[in-house]
Amino acid sequence: MFALRAFAPGLTAVLAALAAVSLAACRGEPLPASSPAETAGRPIILVTVDTLRADRLGSYGSAKGLTPALDRFARGAARFTAAVTQVPLTLPAHATILTGLHPAAHGVRTNDGFRLATGVPTLAEALRARRYATGAFIGGYPLQASYGLARGFDRYDDDFLRAAGAVERPADEVVRAATAWIDQHQSQPFFAWLHLFDPHSPYAPPPPFAAAHADAPYDGEVAYTDAALGRLFDHLQRSGLFSRTAILIAADHGEALGEHGERTHGTFLYDATVRVPFLVRLAGGAAARAVTVPVETADLAPTIAAIAGASLGAVDGQNLLPLVHASAAAALGTPGSASHDAAAGDPERPAYSESYYQNVLLGWSPLRAVRTSRWKFIEAPRPELYDLESDPGERRNLADDRAALATGLQRALPSPAAGASVSPAPAAAGEAAERLRSLGYVSGSTIPSAASRAVDPKDRVEVWAAIEDGIDRAGRDPRGAQQSFERALRLDPGNGLAMKYLADVSFRAGQMRDARDGYRRAIAAGFRHPDAFVNLASIAERDGRLDEARAALTEAVQIMHGDADAWNRLGLLEARRGALDAARRAFTSAMAAEPGRAEPYYNLAVIERREGNEPAAQARLLEALARNPAYPEAQYELGTGYLLARQPEPALKAYQAALASRPDYAEALFGAARAALDLGRPDEARRDYERFVQVAPPEYRQQIAAAREALRGLERHR
Numbered sequence: 001m002f003a004l005r006a007f008a009p010g011l012t013a014v015l016a017a018l019a020a021v022s023l024a025a026c027r028g029e030p031l032p033a034s035s036p037a038e039t040a041g042r043p044i045i046l047v048t049v050d051t052l053r054a055d056r057l058g059s060y061g062s063a064k065g066l067t068p069a070l071d072r073f074a075r076g077a078a079r080f081t082a083a084v085t086q087v088p089l090t091l092p093a094h095a096t097i098l099t100g101l102h103p104a105a106h107g108v109r110t111n112d113g114f115r116l117a118t119g120v121p122t123l124a125e126a127l128r129a130r131r132y133a134t135g136a137f138i139g140g141y142p143l144q145a146s147y148g149l150a151r152g153f154d155r156y157d158d159d160f161l162r163a164a165g166a167v168e169r170p171a172d173e174v175v176r177a178a179t180a181w182i183d184q185h186q187s188q189p190f191f192a193w194l195h196l197f198d199p200h201s202p203y204a205p206p207p208p209f210a211a212a213h214a215d216a217p218y219d220g221e222v223a224y225t226d227a228a229l230g231r232l233f234d235h236l237q238r239s240g241l242f243s244r245t246a247i248l249i250a251a252d253h254g255e256a257l258g259e260h261g262e263r264t265h266g267t268f269l270y271d272a273t274v275r276v277p278f279l280v281r282l283a284g285g286a287a288a289r290a291v292t293v294p295v296e297t298a299d300l301a302p303t304i305a306a307i308a309g310a311s312l313g314a315v316d317g318q319n320l321l322p323l324v325h326a327s328a329a330a331a332l333g334t335p336g337s338a339s340h341d342a343a344a345g346d347p348e349r350p351a352y353s354e355s356y357y358q359n360v361l362l363g364w365s366p367l368r369a370v371r372t373s374r375w376k377f378i379e380a381p382r383p384e385l386y387d388l389e390s391d392p393g394e395r396r397n398l399a400d401d402r403a404a405l406a407t408g409l410q411r412a413l414p415s416p417a418a419g420a421s422v423s424p425a426p427a428a429a430g431e432a433a434e435r436l437r438s439l440g441y442v443s444g445s446t447i448p449s450a451a452s453r454a455v456d457p458k459d460r461v462e463v464w465a466a467i468e469d470g471i472d473r474a475g476r477d478p479r480g481a482q483q484s485f486e487r488a489l490r491l492d493p494g495n496g497l498a499m500k501y502l503a504d505v506s507f508r509a510g511q512m513r514d515a516r517d518g519y520r521r522a523i524a525a526g527f528r529h530p531d532a533f534v535n536l537a538s539i540a541e542r543d544g545r546l547d548e549a550r551a552a553l554t555e556a557v558q559i560m561h562g563d564a565d566a567w568n569r570l571g572l573l574e575a576r577r578g579a580l581d582a583a584r585r586a587f588t589s590a591m592a593a594e595p596g597r598a599e600p601y602y603n604l605a606v607i608e609r610r611e612g613n614e615p616a617a618q619a620r621l622l623e624a625l626a627r628n629p630a631y632p633e634a635q636y637e638l639g640t641g642y643l644l645a646r647q648p649e650p651a652l653k654a655y656q657a658a659l660a661s662r663p664d665y666a667e668a669l670f671g672a673a674r675a676a677l678d679l680g681r682p683d684e685a686r687r688d689y690e691r692f693v694q695v696a697p698p699e700y701r702q703q704i705a706a707a708r709e710a711l712r713g714l715e716r717h718r
């Protein structure tokens, strides 16, 4: 079984072929802790529960009893009953939550290939400027620090992602990490954000929730997450923080669970995925009260900034504190207070939502919606209008019957450039694409055409369902995945994304001719994914067509200049062709694309060594090892450099470090024995030569003979 795409192995050197290079995850260093507070501000906790449908909460009308902790919490909170997310996808939704900006302003449109630009001000920065300690505790891969949301946080804990292939961690672990941090910072104003990912697919609740919800595992995940939140609330009660902390809880989006033909989320803008639970409990709490005015998750940032007395600048969201205070006063029956929340909010203020997921992936029309307290209008090739009062399930499209109302609501959409495509972002590639796929997210983009832009996603719902089903099966059921992608192609023969994923199935199965044909078809259909070009290159290279491989890798880095793996592979290929200058340039580009990666430094070191630039080679090896200390091949090369420079002592240290990671590393055993001999340590030399003779592959005939000769010499001098 072939991995779809792993970071390419390093160059080979000195003794002979080195085995595949281990993969090192690279992550940034945590930011330094903030200085102690000088201003007294209220502690603030924001909890975002990923993929939590509003209608699963008892306080939002569920009779399933899944959320006792949240329901108890809601009894002291303002509960917004018509809150919507601006995008039903994790990364852009959170970019809005943490900036107060709509996606058009912050620029993050899907989970794949976008990152929050450094110039976009964040809530965490504004709070830090008010001397808040800021900590974020992440539960899922789509919010990894490198996507840009970490800016402004003293601590951005996504450490669990360092494990190869990790995509999520359970709510209890997020709560444990967050409460430890909160305990350390409770004597100063702090802002803690917890991201609980569990209700996101795949649905696999832990015991006892799995057994209790065997036929509804999504509900089991919701119940588990609520229990973890209960433990957070208990901890805050015990430490006396609960009553003096402002706590805001919302979802980033819901989950369709098959409604309107949608399996998960991201495609449509129906309430199953855009309506979210939204609870605000200010310090001291208040009597429960519902606020029925439409609000946006973009309102969270300005509301939190207002609680902290911080300034966020001009944003799309609104400070909801007037609504919260009005609702609290009304609930307490305060004389003169608002008897209807219209007094504190505009019931016809339209709340915005969008989805560009299929637009980016497939070139189809984007969807944009506005929602008032009664109506929802969805802009699409076939526009939709729903009366949410009489038709909360959004089943009767009234766009034709109420055309004037529909047109009026369309005018409330933020930009007159309706239906414009966003510029396709570089897709996640390699490992990143694999991790997203394991969460059900597709990566890549299609060059849109006039015909594709006219496609209404709701008219292709079966195509999308087949693609999602294929992605869902890709890791565990290749045959089923293949059938699903083939079904998508029967329904939509020009679908380049389905062609590419079908080719991936062939590639993983080692059916290289099918894979090659599939990738070529996908590229011809406008779906240009770096992985397709990288895999085409590795097929061509395997068959000895080096020029073709080089052309494909050049395409990959043109699509995504930041694809460090593609640059690294291009460097390896150039080195194989003997073009060492071109190889050096490619490895340098790989370093620039992903500075934390050790492999390009190692490969460049091998090039320097081949060209006789010993000091440069050793310097590059040290840089590689600074990025990944457990990099046995780099330790080995470093040792060899010291040995060549007649420095047996550091040489032996380096070889020993290589052997600590790879005990039967033949080349390092040979080098260690040689260094030990130079140091006059015959017992060590004998041990390492003996082991070398045992483990060395047959092509080391000469070295094995040399080792035997050395062993005989050692025997004579015993």
Ligand SMILES: [Zn+2]
Binding pocket: 050, 051, 089, 090, 091, 200, 252, 253
């Ligand atoms: Zn999400």
